[in-house]
Amino acid sequence: MNEQEFYRAMTARYSALSGFVPDEASDIALRFHALAGELADFSARLDEAARQSDPLTAKGEALDALAALRGISRRPAAHAAGELTFTRAPGTAGEVPIPAGTACAAPDGRVYLTTDAGSIPAGETSATLAARAALAGRGGNAAAGSVTLPRRLAAGVAAVENGAPFAGGTDAEGDDSLRRRLLAAWARPANGVNGESYRAAAEAWPGIGSAAVCAGERPGSLTVYAAADGAPAVPEAVLAGLSEALGGMRAPCDTVTVESAEAVAAGVSIEIEAPAECFSEVREALLGRVRETLDRMPVGAGLPVARLCALAMDREEVTNCRVLLPAADLAAGPAQVLRAGELSVTRMGG
Structure with a gap:
């Protein structure tokens, strides 16, 4: 409730008990206004506390605190x-x-x-x-x-x-990625040393954005497929460090292999209806959002066409859209990760 809603509730109750409505200039009305403001502020604080105590809506330091309860910490930025x-x-x-x-x-x-x-x-x-x-x-x-x-x-x-590219640089983990790992830890708790514990350890490794664990043909044989946000492959140095770390925690009879997930280039073409005077700005913003979404997809996760439509319609300037490519929902295998391929945004009728 906001201040006016609290004030109306108090004046209505006062009128019901006393039989008359207090004048706006009266001492009673002034007291009601002061109390309504304090109640509105307190109500907003309670709402914020509720949001920050729920892992689905918590942000920043509050999300860090919730993740720490599961032994999860935000991945720091990594150097290229x-x-x-x-x-x-x-x-x-x-x-x-x-x-x-x-x-x-x-x-x-x-x-x-x-x-x-x-x-x-x-x-x-x-x-x-x-x-x-x-x-x-x-x-x-x-x-x-x-x-x-x-x-x-x-x-x-x-x-x-530099004869070869500098690679492997990643930003500090964002709230969405940390929230995904936290929810996964609650949904699939690590029980001793199992596939989930390997996945959780891999996703906590600097330079790794997401990971999936697949069982091999032999008992105790596991392959961890890792992906780096914004990159088609994980640098060899990062894979080597992760492999050594997982090797140190593996069960005695386990064989753990670490590989870079196969990057699948996803081509996207979207038509939008937007005013001509702002189309260029909207186009660049939408291209950036689509690229960021694809480059942060987890290993094995698909992308429905409906989400591409939602990205387009999130812009208030866009009144209609049509996804030309892909023709169907994008899918990735358990050892694959979607990454941005050729992207285009065109204007309807233009």
């Missing part, structure tokens, strides 16, 4: 990892040392640091060292050949470049 190749400067000889923490950058200002010390050996023209993004998050992922600007060249180094 890759390699940097340093080229020897002409006219130099001997070994060229490259210290750990050597900073290089992309043209847009993203910084990458070598994680270990290394050197260009005598007689060699270049050396490749492991590196990672200075800041954790998806923004650290970079295409091959995009990190070319040394912040401060080591003596004897002429140039730097």
Whole structure:
């Protein structure tokens, strides 16, 4: 109830008991207004407390607290990892040392640091060292050949470049993903070391967005299929770390294999009816929402066409829509994960 509803309820009750309606300028009315405001504020606080105590509606720190009751914590942001190749400067000889923490950058200002010390050996023209993004998050992922600007060249180094992409950078886990894991933990509790405990451990691993566990042909043989949000495959370094962690917790007779789930590119084409003057803005926003939805799909989960319609109709500027592609609900196998393929949004009649 809001303030006016509380006030009307109090004046109605007062009138029923006293036989007259208090004047708006009277002391009684002023007291009712003051009390109604306090009651409305208290009512709003109770509503918020109820929302924050329910895992279906809790957000932020309240959701973290509920997840902690099940031993689940929010996944932190992960650094993108890759390699940097340093080229020897002409006219130099001997070994060229490259210290750990050597900073290089992309043209847009993203910084990458070598994680270990290394050197260009005598007689060699270049050396490749492991590196990672200075800041954790998806923004650290970079295409091959995009990190070319040394912040401060080591003596004897002429140039730097990443021959392969920097990958594996993920943002801190959002509320929707954490809520999904929490609800899954309640629906399918881990009982000792079973398939659910492997899945829960995999989904808590940095760089992993979702996971599924499939039984192998032999008893005790399990395969954990993992996926990274926003990426077609999980980086090998992340898979290796997860495999080692799961190997340490496995039951004595279990054989646990960790693999990257097969990414299935989902093509989506949607027609919308929207005013011409704002169509470009609506189109870009809808493309972004569809891409984000697909790139965060869990392993084995499908996407109904109705959800694509809902994404389009969520925009108040859109008055109608038609999903041209896919022709039917998108499905993924137990070892597959949907990811954004070719996406398009066009205007009806345009």
